[in-house]
Amino acid sequence: MEKERLLTVRNLHAKAGDIDILQGVDLTVNAGEVHALMGPNGSGKSTLAQILAGRDQYEVTEGEVIYRGKNLLELAPEERACEGLFLAFQYPVEIPGVNNTYFLKAALNAIRKHRGEEDLDAVDFLALVKERLQLVEMDPSLLSRPVNEGFSGGEKKRNEIFQMAVLEPILAILDETDSGLDIDALRIVAAGVNRLKRPDNATVVVTHYQRLLNYIVPDFVHVLIDGRIVKSGDKNLALELENRGYDWLEEQPKGRRKTPQRGALVS
Amino acid sequence: MTPLAHDLNSYQAGFEWRERHGGGDDPVWLREMRGKAIAQFLDTGFPGTDEEEWRFTNLAPIAERSYRLPEFPTLEASTIRRIASLPVVAAAHCRLVFVNGYLIPELSSTSHLHPSVQLQNIASAALTSDSIVERELSQYAAVSKSSFTALNTAFLHDGAYVRVVPSQAVDEPIYLIYVTVPAADPVMIFPRNLILIGENSTAKLVEVYLSLADGIYWNNAVSETVIGEGARLEHIKYQLEAESAFHISTQQSHIGRDAVYSSTSIAMGSRLARNNLNAILAGMGGECTLNGLYLIAGNQRLDNHTLIEHTVPECASHELYKGILNGHSHAVFNGRVRVRPGAQKTDAKQTNKNLLLSNDALVNTQPQLEIYADDVKCTHGATIGQLDEEAVFYLRSRGIDLEAASGLLTYGFASDVIDRVSVEPLRNLFNDALRERLPQGLPD
Numbered sequence: 267m268e269k270e271r272l273l274t275v276r277n278l279h280a281k282a283g284d285i286d287i288l289q290g291v292d293l294t295v296n297a298g299e300v301h302a303l304m305g306p307n308g309s310g311k312s313t314l315a316q317i318l319a320g321r322d323q324y325e326v327t328e329g330e331v332i333y334r335g336k337n338l339l340e341l342a343p344e345e346r347a348c349e350g351l352f353l354a355f356q357y358p359v360e361i362p363g364v365n366n367t368y369f370l371k372a373a374l375n376a377i378r379k380h381r382g383e384e385d386l387d388a389v390d391f392l393a394l395v396k397e398r399l400q401l402v403e404m405d406p407s408l409l410s411r412p413v414n415e416g417f418s419g420g421e422k423k424r425n426e427i428f429q430m431a432v433l434e435p436i437l438a439i440l441d442e443t444d445s446g447l448d449i450d451a452l453r454i455v456a457a458g459v460n461r462l463k464r465p466d467n468a469t470v471v472v473t474h475y476q477r478l479l480n481y482i483v484p485d486f487v488h489v490l491i492d493g494r495i496v497k498s499g500d501k502n503l504a505l506e507l508e509n510r511g512y513d514w515l516e517e518q519p520k521g522r523r524k525t526p527q528r529g530a531l532v533s
Numbered sequence: 534m535t536p537l538a539h540d541l542n543s544y545q546a547g548f549e550w551r552e553r554h555g556g557g558d559d560p561v562w563l564r565e566m567r568g569k570a571i572a573q574f575l576d577t578g579f580p581g582t583d584e585e586e587w588r589f590t591n592l593a594p595i596a597e598r599s600y601r602l603p604e605f606p607t608l609e610a611s612t613i614r615r616i617a618s619l620p621v622v623a624a625a626h627c628r629l630v631f632v633n634g635y636l637i638p639e640l641s642s643t644s645h646l647h648p649s650v651q652l653q654n655i656a657s658a659a660l661t662s663d664s665i666v667e668r669e670l671s672q673y674a675a676v677s678k679s680s681f682t683a684l685n686t687a688f689l690h691d692g693a694y695v696r697v698v699p700s701q702a703v704d705e706p707i708y709l710i711y712v713t714v715p716a717a718d719p720v721m722i723f724p725r726n727l728i729l730i731g732e733n734s735t736a737k738l739v740e741v742y743l744s745l746a747d748g749i750y751w752n753n754a755v756s757e758t759v760i761g762e763g764a765r766l767e768h769i770k771y772q773l774e775a776e777s778a779f780h781i782s783t784q785q786s787h788i789g790r791d792a793v794y795s796s797t798s799i800a801m802g803s804r805l806a807r808n809n810l811n812a813i814l815a816g817m818g819g820e821c822t823l824n825g826l827y828l829i830a831g832n833q834r835l836d837n838h839t840l841i842e843h844t845v846p847e848c849a850s851h852e853l854y855k856g857i858l859n860g861h862s863h864a865v866f867n868g869r870v871r872v873r874p875g876a877q878k879t880d881a882k883q884t885n886k887n888l889l890l891s892n893d894a895l896v897n898t899q900p901q902l903e904i905y906a907d908d909v910k911c912t913h914g915a916t917i918g919q920l921d922e923e924a925v926f927y928l929r930s931r932g933i934d935l936e937a938a939s940g941l942l943t944y945g946f947a948s949d950v951i952d953r954v955s956v957e958p959l960r961n962l963f964n965d966a967l968r969e970r971l972p973q974g975l976p977d
Binding site for chain 1: 921923924926927928929930931932933934935937938941942944945946947948949952976977
């Protein structure tokens with residue numbers, strides 16, 4: 267059976283202000299797949315993730331993104347979310363005064379409304395929340411706190427995956443979810459992501475290091491350098507990057523790079 | 534007929550009329566106090582914008598109008614029912630309700646009153662020659678320093694007297710509710726409160742100012758609050774005046790040794806309002822928290838002037854005022870923290886944050902630190918801005934549309950202050966009022 271095509275990125279170019287960041291990204295994601303998007307700092311990984319989620323501070327100058335048959339770039343961020351796209355933020359935003367549960371209920375019901383489903387009532391919602399909390403072993407007291415306010419780095423990342431567990435996206439993009447997590451938290455978060463995996467959804471894991479991929483095993487690994495995917499492969503590519511760094515994949519500088527890049531830590 | 538007060542002479546005439554009609558029966562000390570106050574007011578008149586304290590707030594709309602002194606209101610049964618069913622009145626189990634400045638016993642309720650609390654109207658307390666009222670009234674809010682305190686004192690005929698004896702924990706909040714029933718002629722009302730919290734006692738006190746309908750009137754209120762040694766008071770003020778009304782309020786608080794005073798001022802009403810909030814940390818180890826939220830729109834003008842005086846060492850003060858402005862509204866925040874010579878180890882923090890929802894709204898924010906001691910920690914910060922774009926994007930990325938995301942963030946901005954109020958029914962009322970006034974609406 268042919269897998270459903272969820273995302274097609276074709277020749278995507280984007281800039282922030284005057285700086286070219288994406289310079290022709292091509293990427294295809296099908297249902298049931300896990301993709302890892304790797305690359306050195308400043309290569310454009312997070313920019314790609316943010317553009318897919320609808321952040322408007324970047325200007326797309328060329329190319330297209332088709333998400334489940336729709337022109338993704340024409341959709342507002344909330345429409346993308348309602349269509350099943352989810353971005354786990356690298357830096358989750360603190361929202362003082364807005365209760366975590368209230369926020370999540372508003373989000374879930376907005377998505378359900380979009381799908382033509384009834385709002386979940388308080389009882390069903392709380393049951394769902396309780397169940398999904400366990401998936402990421404998150405402290406329930408965080409639910410009644412304002413969104414991310416005063417959360418530790420690890421708690422914020424767990425909260426992202428918890429939101430993902432409740433909202434059940436079709437395409438989840440995890441932007442550096444591993445940064446700031448200790449090894450135990452990493453394992454828990456990864457286990458949560460793995461348990462949310464279904465044949466009809468897909469995950470794109472954006473990461474700098476191979477470490478996370480020990481726990482979330484990718485079907486495909488892509489290396490983004492200077493705003494372009496320069497190499498794709500299977501999970502072994504990640505191991506190779508771990509050993510050799512990114513240098514061997516980088517072209518000679520063309521004067522466009524903002525900062526000199528360094529290789530991975532282990533050589 | 535009561536005289537009109539269109540210039541200073543008319544205040545003099547109003548004063549004389551009042552002294553002839555009822556005021557003459559009051560104790561001599563009270564009459565003398567009023568006499569000095571009216572002389573003071575006539576001497577100084579209304580302050581102008583050339584005075585530093587009034588730079589951003591032009592009082593002309595108040596000063597150029599005439600006001601009548603209201604007579605005791607004869608309320609129809611339906612009006613009584615309407616007032617009784619106001620959410621804030623219904624939520625207040627223990628309350629004095631004043632209408633147009635007069636205590637209305639049938640609307641008041643003291644059945645839940647803690648036995649250690651004396652809750653009376655000043656008129657009765659003064660008339661029964663309460664020696665404490667005689668001693669304490671007008672000892673804290675200085676007539677010589679403020680025209681509005683002078684005017685309030687000159688027309689001091691009624692208000693609330695709250696006294697908690699030492700070493701009592703009073704859980705039930707005490708409400709002082711000032712309702713105005715506007716008439717065709719604008720009235721001026723002078724609520725006056727004297728609040729005495731005895732040593733090591735705790736209490737919660739709520740002042741409410743609201744109107745039954747829109748109309749022009751002027752409330753000029755003064756509250757004097759004394760928090761005894763080791764006592765704790767949570768003092769909440771809810772200003773929900775009519776949109777054409779004027780509101781001037783002076784809250785003067787005297788905080789004793791190791792006492793904890795926490796004030797929350799929620800202001801949503803009136804066309805022109807000024808809050809003077811002065812807290813004096815008078816004993817070592819005292820703590821003062823001033824929180825405020827103002828939510829204004831249209832052509833509303835709202836001015837918060839706060840003063841925290843650290844007169845002795847080792848006191849702490851925290852201040853957080855937040856404002857949400859829409860339309861052509863204009864807010865002023867002036868936060869003065871004065872650290873007197875010798876007030877070492879003072880720890881003072883002040884924050885004022887403003888959210889502008891329209892291009893035409895205006896804020897003047899001004900922290901003023903006057904520090905005359907060298908071993909102190911004083912910080913202040915002020916922000917004026919729009920909604921945080923990152924936060925808007927975060928909410929939208931979860932499926933919440935732009936409108937609802939804006940509403941949610943605005944709500945969150947405000948509930949940050951509301952959530953600090955410990956009285957749950959009040960928090961709910963504030964949140965309801967907030968929701969009603971949010972321009973963007975909220976998710977269910």
